Amino acid sequence: MSHDNNGVLSHSEPTIVSREGWNARPPKYIEKMQNPVPFVVIHHSYIPAACYNLEDCKTAMQWMQDFHQNNRSWADIGYSFAVGSDGRAYEGRGWSRVGAHAPTYNTKSIGICIIGDWREELPPEKQLTTVQQLITKGIREGYIMNDYKLVGHKQVREGTECPGDRLFKEIKNWPNYCQDPSAPNNIKIVAEDTQIDDNRLKRKT
C-alpha cells in the first residue's frame, strides 16, 4: 500500500514481464547487488520511442539489450527495469543485480527506464502508475529502502538530458524525490561501477 500521488493510486501489483517473456539473451556475467538499495534512478530511453503494446515493448527491450551488450559491451541491458506505455514493467537486470545505468550509483540503486522520449511530452498515466507500483513493490519486498531517494539520471550524471525535461519536472512531485543526492548525509559513492564514456546517446539517455 502506498502513495496517492496526484490522484494516481499505486496499491496494486504491477504487471512484470520476465526476461523470458521478452526473449532476453542471458547476461554475459552477473554481479550481485546488495539490497535494500537507498536510491531509485529514473531514466527515459530517448531511443527507442514509446511502445504501446506487448509486441512493440518486447522489441524495444531487445533493441536496448542489443545496444547495451553489443555496442557498449556491457553484460546486459543496463536498467534494472523498464516500463512501457502499455502499462507493463519489463524485467531488465532485476532487483538484485548491479546495473549499468548511472555510474557511481549502479551498486546502490534500482534504475528504471521509462521507455520513450520524454523531453516534451509526459508519459501516459498508466505508465507512470506502473513505475510507482514497481517502487512500492520493491520497498515491500525489501529490495528498496523505505526512506529511499528518488533522482533523475541528470542529477547524478553530468551532460545528460535524461530523463527528459517534461518527465523530470513530473518526478520532482513524486514521493521521496531528492533535490540533492550528493548531500553529505547520503552514502558515499562506491567506485567500482562501470565508467563508460557514452557515445552518440550521451546527451540524450
Ligand SMILES: [Zn+2]
Ligand atoms: Zn538515463
